[in-house]
Amino acid sequence: SGMVGVPGTAARLFGALAQAGINVILITQGSSEQSISFAVQPADARKAKRRVEKEFAFELEKGAIDGVRLEEDLAVVAIIGENMRYRPGIAGRLFQALGKNGINAVAIAQGSSELNISVVIARDDESKALNALHEAFFLSDTKELHLFLVGVGLIGSTLLRQIQQQADWLREKSGLEIKITGLANSKKMLFDPEGIAPDAWKARLEADGEPMSMARFVERMKALNLSNSIFVDNTASEKVASFYESILDASISISTPNKIATSSSYLQYQRLKQIAAKRGVPFMYETNVGAGLPVISTLTDLIQSGDRILKIEGVLSGSLSFIFNNFREGTRFSDIVREARKRGYTEPDPRIDLNGIDVRRKIIILARETGLPLEQKDVEIAYILPEAVRNAPSVEEFFKELKAADDHFERMRREAEEEGKVLRFAAVLENGQAAIRLLRVGPEHPFYNLSGSDNMIVFTTERYSERPLVVRGPGAGAEVTAAGVFAEIIRIGNFLA
Incomplete structure (x- = not known):
């Protein structure tokens, strides 16, 4: 505060440096008059600090001004040119190029002639800054x-x-x-x-x-x-x-x-x-x-545009979609699981898929994108595998136990069919609660007509209440x-x- 409104402070500062034979490369001072920053050659840095401290010894002793702070390992980059004058956006382009590349500006100086803008940055960022500015001003098309x-x-x-x-x-x-x-x-x-x-x-x-x-x-x-x-x-x-x-x-x-x-x-x-x-x-x-489906971006757009999410339903596993889409009369559940594994749809141990572990991760991500602080323990999973199948000591034993449970799955399929419905393994997020279960859905539900290994996510919102917004397509595979x-x-x- 001892510098504010005090005439001659800058004259004393730069006079002292001149007497010591120290050249000043850059000067900047804010309108608050709280500080003056200047740049000198690294070889002169400590000499400049001592000379300034000597010149302002009385003010430093009385606490009228803070100590002289020396910052090293810095560099000055500048953009210079006559065509900068009266052209809006030059400084904006400069600082945008630096900012988007994580380059911090320690100090900034620009003369009223508008022919030069100089920026002090960390020396380690010098090459990156030059490349970013070169692209911004000279390779703007690339x-x-x-x-x-x-x-x-x-x-x-x-x-x-x-x-x-x-x-x-x-x-x-x-x-x-x-x-x-x-x-x-x-x-x-x-x-x-x-x-x-x-x-x-x-x-x-x-x-x-x-x-x-x-x-x-x-x-x-x-x-x-x-x-x-x-x-x-x-x-x-x-x-x-x-x-x-x-x-x-x-x-x-x-x-x-x-x-x-x-x-x-x-x-x-x-x-x-x-x-x-x-x-x-x-x-x-x-x-x-x-x-490759636009699921998270669609959800983000709905929220940012002011819509309120009421319910999210998702067939989020390509492997489980394939299994239940192909589980029809005359097929055995264990054979379809084997086929899904053979095609590479499931993990080497299909229990990882059938137990809903991967689906749980996906519904947690969607819940968090809506603002819910869900943890894995908060997701209720209704396991579809009988205990003996889940606890089989090896993959080989798993398939033996799964084959023995074919009648169990056939009964579930037949009961759904008698109601005019099909089985779909899905995650549901509603009223702040997430659950993963095997659903029975009828022709009125979007899941009913799923085929192949497609994923489907159904967003029910205030705007899309009568006819929910549906995202459908391949939810797995290297290409997509x-x-x-x-x-x-x-x-x-x-x-x-």
Whole structure:
């Protein structure tokens, strides 16, 4: 406060620096007159601090001004040009480019001539800032995205193929250049700031990859500190998901079909959303529910537009949809489960599907998107498997017990048929409560006409009360899941643009 309204403060400050032979690169002072910030060469920093402290020794001793604070490891970036004068939006574009890449502005200076805007940033962000500004001002028609992929199995490899096939179109029509900068499987990881060709990743990973460590992968990704970075998790790994908080906090966007982070503890779910909002980076997980179907985005649009969700019903498992859609007269339940396993629809142990574990994760995510703080223990599951089947000591024994229970399932099917109904394994969210059970539905219900392995989500809302809003389609499979992740990558790219 000792500086406010006191004439000559700036003259004394810069006079003292001039007498000491210290050149000032940048000066900024707010209209509050509470502080003056200036930049000097790193070699002069400590000398400048001592000289200022000597000049203002009396004021410092009396507490009229605070101590002189020295900040090191900084850099100054500037945009300069005659065409900046009288052109609105230049500063906005500058700070948007920096902000969307997580680059903090320590100090800002602009002269009244409008020929120059200078920004002080952390030295570690210098290259990223230059790249972001270069794109914003000189390559405004092209945006380069840096992708870091973990998981190159069925979904990951399909995503890489889709990126390769669509690369030219995206470059020409959308101005997006997708560069695969890092990728990893469970054994090896590979980084190349110049890009890994999507059609050569497998050979390069095998030949040049180093041993995979998730902690080292994240460390390397952060150290590269590239603009427009996106992390893609194509795994179902809890360990990979445990790094999301650190990744988002580094201002790196995330797209993932991995349900673990968003369906574990509600506290962690909230934490991830809060960090993403704080850092201003997208955290996208549309493919957590319904693969490539627009389920979460539809729910979000309903809520944000002021609609009130009354009920959500969902056949959320492709494997269970296939099983009950094909369970008809003349078929045995155990044979259909075997066929679903053979086609790769179920887990190697089909009990994981039949016990509703995966469905529980999905209905928890949908509930949380509506604002309900649901935990896994809050979801009621009505188990469809008899106890002997559930507790079989091995998969082989499971199928023996399941075959012995065929009559049990046939009775359920026949009872539903006598009522003119069919069986559907579904999750229901209503009045703040979530339950998973085997439903009997008649021709009036949207679930009645389900076929194949389709998912179906039915939203009953105040606006869609008489005729609910229905989202239906393939809810599993590498092609549609990879396409959903690909769409999110493009959306993130458009956001960064």
